[in-house]
Amino acid sequence: MSVTLHHRTESPRHVSVDMTTTLGSLVVPDPVFTASGCAAAGQELAAFNDLTAIGGVVTKSIQLHPRAGRATPRMAETPSGMLNSIGLQGPGIDVFVKRDLAWLDEHGVTAVVSIAGQTIEDFSKIAGKLRAKPVAMVEVNISCPNVEDRGQVFACNAGSAAAVIQAVRRSAPAGVPVFAKLSPDVTDIVAIAKACVDAGATGLTLINTTLGMAIDTTTMRPILAGVTGGLSGPAIRPLALRCVWQVHQALPDIPIVGVGGIRTGLDALEFILAGASAVQVGTVIFNDPGAPARISRELREAIAERGMDRLEQAIGLGHRPPEEIIPELPDPPGDDLVGEPVDIVEFTAVDSGDGQPAADEGYDDESAGEGSSEEVPFDIEALEDYPSRDQDA
Amino acid sequence: MAVQVKGEVLTLKPVGEYFSMTVVAPGIAEQTRPGQFVAVSVGGQGGGMLLRRAFSIYSVRETGVYGGTVEFIFSVTGRGTAWLAAQRPYDPIDIVGPLGRPFALPREPANCVLVGGGYGSAPLFLLADALRTRGCRIDAVLGASTGDRLFGALDAKRMAASVAFTTDDGSYGEKGRVSDVLPEVIERVHADVVYACGPMAMLEAVQRVAGASYGGAGIPTQLSVEESMACGVGVCMTCVLPVVGGDDHTRMVRSCVDGPVFAGERIRWDALGTVPDDAIGADNK
Ligand SMILES: Cc1cc2nc3c(=O)[nH]c(=O)nc-3n(C[C@H](O)[C@H](O)[C@H](O)COP(=O)(O)OP(=O)(O)OC[C@H]3O[C@@H](n4cnc5c(N)ncnc54)[C@H](O)[C@@H]3O)c2cc1C
Ligand SMILES: Cc1cc2nc3c(=O)[nH]c(=O)nc-3n(C[C@H](O)[C@H](O)[C@H](O)COP(=O)(O)O)c2cc1C
Ligand code: FES
Numbered sequence: 001m002s003v004t005l006h007h008r009t010e011s012p013r014h015v016s017v018d019m020t021t022t023l024g025s026l027v028v029p030d031p032v033f034t035a036s037g038c039a040a041a042g043q044e045l046a047a048f049n050d051l052t053a054i055g056g057v058v059t060k061s062i063q064l065h066p067r068a069g070r071a072t073p074r075m076a077e078t079p080s081g082m083l084n085s086i087g088l089q090g091p092g093i094d095v096f097v098k099r100d101l102a103w104l105d106e107h108g109v110t111a112v113v114s115i116a117g118q119t120i121e122d123f124s125k126i127a128g129k130l131r132a133k134p135v136a137m138v139e140v141n142i143s144c145p146n147v148e149d150r151g152q153v154f155a156c157n158a159g160s161a162a163a164v165i166q167a168v169r170r171s172a173p174a175g176v177p178v179f180a181k182l183s184p185d186v187t188d189i190v191a192i193a194k195a196c197v198d199a200g201a202t203g204l205t206l207i208n209t210t211l212g213m214a215i216d217t218t219t220m221r222p223i224l225a226g227v228t229g230g231l232s233g234p235a236i237r238p239l240a241l242r243c244v245w246q247v248h249q250a251l252p253d254i255p256i257v258g259v260g261g262i263r264t265g266l267d268a269l270e271f272i273l274a275g276a277s278a279v280q281v282g283t284v285i286f287n288d289p290g291a292p293a294r295i296s297r298e299l300r301e302a303i304a305e306r307g308m309d310r311l312e313q314a315i316g317l318g319h320r321p322p323e324e325i326i327p328e329l330p331d332p333p334g335d336d337l338v339g340e341p342v343d344i345v346e347f348t349a350v351d352s353g354d355g356q357p358a359a360d361e362g363y364d365d366e367s368a369g370e371g372s373s374e375e376v377p378f379d380i381e382a383l384e385d386y387p388s389r390d391q392d393a
Numbered sequence: 394m395a396v397q398v399k400g401e402v403l404t405l406k407p408v409g410e411y412f413s414m415t416v417v418a419p420g421i422a423e424q425t426r427p428g429q430f431v432a433v434s435v436g437g438q439g440g441g442m443l444l445r446r447a448f449s450i451y452s453v454r455e456t457g458v459y460g461g462t463v464e465f466i467f468s469v470t471g472r473g474t475a476w477l478a479a480q481r482p483y484d485p486i487d488i489v490g491p492l493g494r495p496f497a498l499p500r501e502p503a504n505c506v507l508v509g510g511g512y513g514s515a516p517l518f519l520l521a522d523a524l525r526t527r528g529c530r531i532d533a534v535l536g537a538s539t540g541d542r543l544f545g546a547l548d549a550k551r552m553a554a555s556v557a558f559t560t561d562d563g564s565y566g567e568k569g570r571v572s573d574v575l576p577e578v579i580e581r582v583h584a585d586v587v588y589a590c591g592p593m594a595m596l597e598a599v600q601r602v603a604g605a606s607y608g609g610a611g612i613p614t615q616l617s618v619e620e621s622m623a624c625g626v627g628v629c630m631t632c633v634l635p636v637v638g639g640d641d642h643t644r645m646v647r648s649c650v651d652g653p654v655f656a657g658e659r660i661r662w663d664a665l666g667t668v669p670d671d672a673i674g675a676d677n678k
Pocket of ligand 3: 621623624625626627628629630631632647649
């Protein structure tokens, strides 16, 4: 049976769309999050976004001990994207919990804590330190080298990926969703996704950066001190979208957080239609520090324009055969045919092509819902200190 | 607090080898302090250049017919600055600022030497205004590779008790580097502090001279560094350099929020571009 989504007569701005989304046991009123490593621990972005109005902040991947990161240059701009080789610089979990997590909690911001480690034991210890802390979700960054396995990246091997997730699930605070963040640099992302889910992951964050490099043709040397770096930004959006699509197709009941090059509300909608329940905004924050709040607003409008009143109606919709859903698209400017009903009758008998009869889903069905200081003092003798917020261990 | 403003180009004019751009950007001017910078979006909305370009704030006007304006000086060095140079009055421009830690100012009137290299002299003029208000004496040293690349020579003569110019090719002022004439200036004016902005190599030389002045007693410096930045607002960790803190520990510090102005003696000049082994967290590879 087909579903018609009725076009709203009110302007989309005034339509209330329920943007609630569900990520395992976590229910948030908005599906837009910041991506790990692109928002620090939120504080700096508060000047440009109401962080309580978006889904939440995913903090920079935190390790057990303070880490200084890699040498500079750490970044290179590339077409519609950038390469980074930061090397997970950070203060270590103890300072993070005391300072950054406390700040997020105090300001009512939903905190998703991204964790990283070099051994399975590292991951397990870090996750354990989050018990009884104001953490809404744990995201496991498995795109790091496993020192116990010749530096092989955890995310590139189903066995190591699963072992990390299992260890984190055991020691992480009970009831808090654990998401595995996968690398696209694998032959079969679905196989890694399945291994993580079998090991206890609540859901999956797709994707981390993909490895790339750039050479300075003047010095004739690699631009990044680390030689290679992670490529991100709109340049990788099609790759990220493909990963979300494939994994949602294989694991339709597992919540996915889509990330990679999202710049506008329509970009975010693509990920939702591919099967993501939520999205993260990363590199585009560098271009537009107000992007998370803007994208959240634009996504809400885009959903309203498509005649839906709940975000959850749109999740995975792209996988349905075209004849099942004929939303009335936004009116093209100056089109006289405003409100013309679309004739859908001839499509109703067509099955969905996978041998199953077209699903009889009512899109209004409630059950679809599962799933710096005033004046710088200057003493000629005593100069100021530079205790960077990020490293004061 | 920094603001993001969808502003508009008011004027764009060539100044020697550089361009000066004035942008109508209400909210930035009112908050600007000397040494702060703006991060400008280049390439137009939806374009392929994602990263903002950082420019020191040269001048601001809080009010006027157009509302607050911000002026910066830039050199065309790549695609982003070439795009900026092709903008015209009324073109939209997205600008974030004011960003970064400003120059620290003396509490008491002091003798201040201001050193600028190339477009690095741009932020020194707002600084000079603030210093003058505090009754400070100002002397300046401006240097560049060529005379065309000296910025603000005329202004400098107006604001400072004395100005020394140097160019690498001798096309203007003395042939040589700012650090060649700086020792003499420091001693002659009984300088209490040196402020500088310019290329890293120049800043390092300025620090060496200031540190060795008065028979090795040295005087404090406030140096504005230029590190490659991706976000400009403190969230990405690309713009770091090794800096010694008050506890004598070296940390990789973000130059966009903890700088761009640093006390020169705190910068680990020996280790620029690297993570020194004694930095906090350097053992955790
Ligand atoms: C705090 C600060 C203040 C600055 N003030 C001025 C100023 O007043 N006038 C001026 O002309 N320039 C200034 N610069 C340098 C200016 O930001 C670069 O020249 C500019 O970003 C080059 O952009 P592009 O697209 O032309 O070059 P490209 O080489 O195409 O840029 C590619 C990428 O590298 C970065 N990049 C390249 N060169 C530099 C550089 N020297 N410093 C930092 N990032 C760089 C760009 O931001 C961009 O992300 C300042 C830099 C900083 C960090
Ligand atoms: C500068 C930078 C730092 C990053 N740091 C992390 C990190 O610490 N942990 C992590 O899981 N992902 C990190 N990422 C990856 C992003 O979270 C995101 O997965 C990726 O960049 C793709 O999304 P985007 O195109 O929206 O940036 C980083 C990305 C960038 C650009
Ligand atoms: S430029 Fe991003 S932290 Fe400084």
